[in-house]
Amino acid sequence: xxxxxxxxxxxxxxxxxxxxxxxxxxxxxxxxxxxxxxxxxxxxxxxxxxxxxxxxxxxxxxxxxxxxxxxxxxxxxxxxxxxxxxxxxxxxxxxxxxxxxxxxxxxxxxxxxxxxxxxxxxxxxx
Amino acid sequence: xxxxxxxxxxxxxxxxxxxxxxxxxxxxxxxxxxxxxxxxxxxxxxxxxxxxxxxxxxxxxxxxxxxxxxxxxxxxxxxxxxxxxxxxxxxxxxxxxxxxxxxxxxxxxxxxxxxxxxxxxxxxxxxxxxxxxxxxxxxxxxxxxxxxxxxxxxxxxxxxxxxxxxxxxxxxxxxxxxxxxxxxxxxxxxxxxxxxxxxxxxxxxxxxxxxxxxxxxxxxxxxxxxxxxxxxxxxxxxxxxxxxxxxxxxxxxxxxxxxxxxxxxxxxxxxxxxxxxxxxxxxxxxxxxxxxxxxxxxxxxxxxxxxxxxxxxxxxxxxxxxxxxxxxxxxxxxxxxxxxxxxxxxxxxxxxxxxxxxxxxxxxxxxxxxxxxxxxxxxxxxxxxxxxxxxxxxxxxxxxxxxxxxxxxxxxxxxxxxxxxxxxxxxxxxxxxxxxxxxxxxxxxxxxxxxxxxxxxxxxxxxxxxxxxxxxxxxxxxxxxxxxxxxxxxxxxxxxxxxxxxxxxxxxxxxxxxxxxxxxxxxxxxxxxxxxxxxxxxxxxxxxxxxxxxxxxxxxxxxxxxxxxxxxxxxxxxxxxxxxxxxxxxxxxxxxxxxxxxxxxxxxxxxxxxxxxxxxxxxxxxxxxxxxxxxxxxxxxxxxxxxxxxxxxxxxxxxxxxxxxxxxxxxxxxxxxxxxxxxxxxxxxxxxxxxxxxxxxxxxxxxxxxxxxxxxxxxxxxxxxxxxxxxxxxxxxxxxxxxxxxxxxxxxxxxxxxxxxxxxxxxxxxxxxxxxxxxxxxxxxx
Numbered sequence: 001x002x003x004x005x006x007x008x009x010x011x012x013x014x015x016x017x018x019x020x021x022x023x024x025x026x027x028x029x030x031x032x033x034x035x036x037x038x039x040x041x042x043x044x045x046x047x048x049x050x051x052x053x054x055x056x057x058x059x060x061x062x063x064x065x066x067x068x069x070x071x072x073x074x075x076x077x078x079x080x081x082x083x084x085x086x087x088x089x090x091x092x093x094x095x096x097x098x099x100x101x102x103x104x105x106x107x108x109x110x111x112x113x114x115x116x117x118x119x120x121x122x123x124x125x126x
Numbered sequence: 127x128x129x130x131x132x133x134x135x136x137x138x139x140x141x142x143x144x145x146x147x148x149x150x151x152x153x154x155x156x157x158x159x160x161x162x163x164x165x166x167x168x169x170x171x172x173x174x175x176x177x178x179x180x181x182x183x184x185x186x187x188x189x190x191x192x193x194x195x196x197x198x199x200x201x202x203x204x205x206x207x208x209x210x211x212x213x214x215x216x217x218x219x220x221x222x223x224x225x226x227x228x229x230x231x232x233x234x235x236x237x238x239x240x241x242x243x244x245x246x247x248x249x250x251x252x253x254x255x256x257x258x259x260x261x262x263x264x265x266x267x268x269x270x271x272x273x274x275x276x277x278x279x280x281x282x283x284x285x286x287x288x289x290x291x292x293x294x295x296x297x298x299x300x301x302x303x304x305x306x307x308x309x310x311x312x313x314x315x316x317x318x319x320x321x322x323x324x325x326x327x328x329x330x331x332x333x334x335x336x337x338x339x340x341x342x343x344x345x346x347x348x349x350x351x352x353x354x355x356x357x358x359x360x361x362x363x364x365x366x367x368x369x370x371x372x373x374x375x376x377x378x379x380x381x382x383x384x385x386x387x388x389x390x391x392x393x394x395x396x397x398x399x400x401x402x403x404x405x406x407x408x409x410x411x412x413x414x415x416x417x418x419x420x421x422x423x424x425x426x427x428x429x430x431x432x433x434x435x436x437x438x439x440x441x442x443x444x445x446x447x448x449x450x451x452x453x454x455x456x457x458x459x460x461x462x463x464x465x466x467x468x469x470x471x472x473x474x475x476x477x478x479x480x481x482x483x484x485x486x487x488x489x490x491x492x493x494x495x496x497x498x499x500x501x502x503x504x505x506x507x508x509x510x511x512x513x514x515x516x517x518x519x520x521x522x523x524x525x526x527x528x529x530x531x532x533x534x535x536x537x538x539x540x541x542x543x544x545x546x547x548x549x550x551x552x553x554x555x556x557x558x559x560x561x562x563x564x565x566x567x568x569x570x571x572x573x574x575x576x577x578x579x580x581x582x583x584x585x586x587x588x589x590x591x592x593x594x595x596x597x598x599x600x601x602x603x604x605x606x607x608x609x610x611x612x613x614x615x616x617x618x619x620x621x622x623x624x625x626x627x628x629x630x631x632x633x634x635x636x637x638x639x640x641x642x643x644x645x646x647x648x649x650x651x652x653x654x655x656x657x658x659x660x661x662x663x664x665x666x667x668x669x670x671x672x673x674x675x676x677x678x679x680x681x682x683x684x685x686x687x688x689x690x691x692x693x694x695x696x697x698x699x700x701x702x703x704x705x706x707x708x709x710x711x712x713x714x715x716x717x718x719x720x721x722x723x724x725x726x727x728x729x730x731x732x733x734x735x736x737x738x739x740x741x742x743x744x745x746x747x748x749x750x751x752x753x754x755x756x757x758x759x760x761x762x763x764x765x766x767x768x769x770x771x772x773x774x775x776x777x778x779x780x781x782x783x784x785x786x787x788x789x790x791x792x793x794x795x796x797x798x799x800x801x802x803x804x805x806x807x808x809x810x811x812x813x814x815x816x817x818x819x820x821x822x823x824x825x826x827x828x829x830x831x832x833x834x835x836x837x838x839x840x841x842x843x844x845x846x847x848x849x850x851x852x853x854x855x856x857x858x859x860x861x862x863x864x865x866x867x868x869x870x871x872x873x874x875x876x877x878x879x880x881x882x883x884x885x886x887x888x889x890x891x892x893x894x895x896x897x898x899x900x901x902x903x904x905x906x907x908x
Binding site for chain 2: 068
C-alpha cells in the first residue's frame, strides 16, 4: 500500500511517526512450522505411513503443521503486515518478506499435502 | 488406533500360544539326540593331492629345485607312516601354472619309489607364464569329487606355490573355463569374487570356490614359499592375492569364505623339506606338538600315533612305552597304534632322540571318545537333571569296563550350557563326568562337553543335541520379504537360513546342510504360507534362502502371524547319513494385512482434508481483513465543516475562519458508513482478497475529494483512506468554482484548536501539492 498512499507533506506533520517493518515473529514461526511439517512428513514416509489402515501420527502432524498451522500463521502474518503497510511508515526489509513467507508457506503446504495424502490412503483402506 | 492396538495384542497372544504349542510339538522336552562325539577319526586310507607350482618364477625363488627334494621327503614320510599304521595313502601328483595337469598317481607305502620318480621332473617344470590359483583349486575340487567315499578329514590337498595369482598369458586356454574376461588385470581383480563370492559378472563358475570346497569336503594345506628375491611385480601380485588366500585359509569358522585347512610359509627354499614333512604329518591327522611334552610322555590310552623328525638324517630316534621300544629309526621315526589293537605296555608313550638330544619336530595324534552314560532325558519341570558321560581312550568301545573310563589323571573336561561355560565334575564312584542342569527350564538346553589333553588340545567334543561328530549349532531361520500385504493375492518372499557362529576352536563344518519345512501354520484361515521347496540343501556354513509365497484370499485390515516348522540336518562330507542339528519354527514377523486403497477415494479424501485445512485459514484471514477495514466508532469521533475559498486550484481559509466547540458535532452513521457534511461519505468496502489493504473509501457525490494527512495521490470522486485513522481532513472542491469545503474528523476528546491545526495543515499540503502539480504541467506544456 505504500505505493498507493503518499505522504503529501511529510515536513508539515509535526509528529513524525516511527517507521515500521514486517512482523518478524510470525515469519520465525513459519520457519518452525515448515520445518516441523517436512520432518514429520519424512518420518511418516520412512514408516510407510498410509500402507495400512492405521492412521499415522506423523502424517497427521505433517498435515497439521504444514496445511493448517502454517497457513494460520501465514494469515496472521499477512494481517499484521497489511496493517503495517497501510500506516504509510512501512519500510520493507531487504529480505523480501512476502517472497520468503510465500515460499515457506508453500513448502510447508506441500509437505502437509503429502501428510494429508498418507492420511487419505489410510482412511481409504478402512 | 486403540482398537487396532488391542486387536494386535490379542492376536499376538493367540499366535504366541500357537507358536509355543508348535515348538512343543516340534521339539519334545527330551534331549532326544544324545550321542558321543570324537576327535579326528583315524583314516584307514588317505587321499593326498600334491599340487606343485610350475610357474617361471621358480627359477628365481627356488633355483636348486628344493621343492622336489621336499616332495620326496613328504612322500617317504607318508609311506613310512602308512607302513607303520598298516594303512594306505593314495597320492596324486599334479602341476599347475598356466594350466593344471595330473602327472601321475601312486599308492603308498608300496609305491613310494614310483611316486618319487613322478615328482622328480618337476625340477624342470618352471616355464609357465601364469600362476593360476583358480585353475589349481578347480582341479583339486574335481579331483576330490571323484573320491566321495572318504571323510573330508582324509582328503588332503598339499598345495605348493612360490608366489601369487598372476596372469601374464590371458590366452591360456584354461582361463576361459572360469571367466569370460580377457584383460589380465580384470581377471586378477576377479580372484576375490571367484574364491569367496559373490561371483563376478564374467565368472562362469557354478558357485564360488570356497563353497565348492566345503561342499566337496577336503582340507587345504598350502605351503607358501616367500623368497626374499621377489621382483617388484611378484611382490605386487602377492600383495593383491594375500587377502583372498588369507581369508580362504584364515581358520575363522564364522567367515563363509573360510575352508578347512591352513597355510604355512617357508621363508627359504631350504625350509621346504621341513614344511613338506610337517604337511605330510598333518595330512595323516597328526598335529605338531611340543617335543618336550612328547618326550615327557602322553597318556597311553590316548595315543594313536606319534612321529619325530630328527635334527639330521642320521640322528637316532625312538618311541617308548613302559620301558619297551615301540619303534626306532634314523632321520625320522613314527609309531602308529596297530589297527588290530594292542595297547602300549606303559601308562605313557614317549618319543625323542635316543640319546636325549634335540630333535627337529614332533607330531602326535591323540584321540578319545565321549559316551553318554545313563539317562540323557531332561525334564523341563525338574529342579535339576544330571547328565553323565564317560571318556574312553583309543580302541576302547564299551563303557562296561569302568577301568577304561578316563578320569582327570588323563583328560581334562569342560562344558557349556547353551553356549555359556558350565561346571563339569568327575564322579569317582561311577567314573563318569557329570553336568548338573538346574531346572525348571523352558526349553531343552544344549549341553556341550569337551575333552582335552595337556599339551595337545581338544580330543573330543559332544553335544546333548548333536549326533556323533557334528558340531554344527542350530542356524537362524528368518523371513526375508514384505511384511505389509495389500489386498488379496500372492506375495513372494524368502526364508533365510543363516548358520550359527562356530565356537572358537571348533572344526569348520563341511558337507551339506539341508532344511526341511513342515506344514506352515497361520492365525487367519484366509492367509496361508507355502514354501517353494519342502527340502533344500546347501554347502555347510553358507547362508541360503528358500522362496516362499504368502497367499491372502480375503481383503481385510488385520495382523497375522505365520509359523513354519523346520528341521535342519547336516551331512558332513563323506558321511552316509543326515544328522539332525535343529528343529523349531521359523521366526516370521507379524504381517500387516491391509485393504487396497481406491485411488479415487484416496484423492477425494486428500482433497477434502487439504481443502478444508487450506480454506479455513484463508476464510479466517478474509474475515479479519474485513474486520480491520471497519470505520472507527461514530461515537468516538467529531466532525466539523470548514468552508474554503478557491482560486486557480489554490484553496485558503477565509479571514477569521476558526472552529469553535459548537462546530464539532457528532458523526452520523455507523462503522460501515459515515455520512459527512458537504455530500461526503466514508464507506467500508468489503473484500474477498485475503491480502487486501486495511482501508476505507471517501466518496463525494459532487466534486472531487482529497484526504489528509494520508491519501492516494490527487483528488478524485473516491479516494482510499487508512481505516485506522485518528484524525482526517477531507477537502471537497469543484474545478472552476471559487468555493471548496474542508471536512475535519477528530477524536471526540480533541479540542477545537487541534481541529483548526489539522485543517491548516491540510490546506497547506494541498496547496503545495497543487503548486508542484501545476509546475510539472507547465514544464510539460513547454
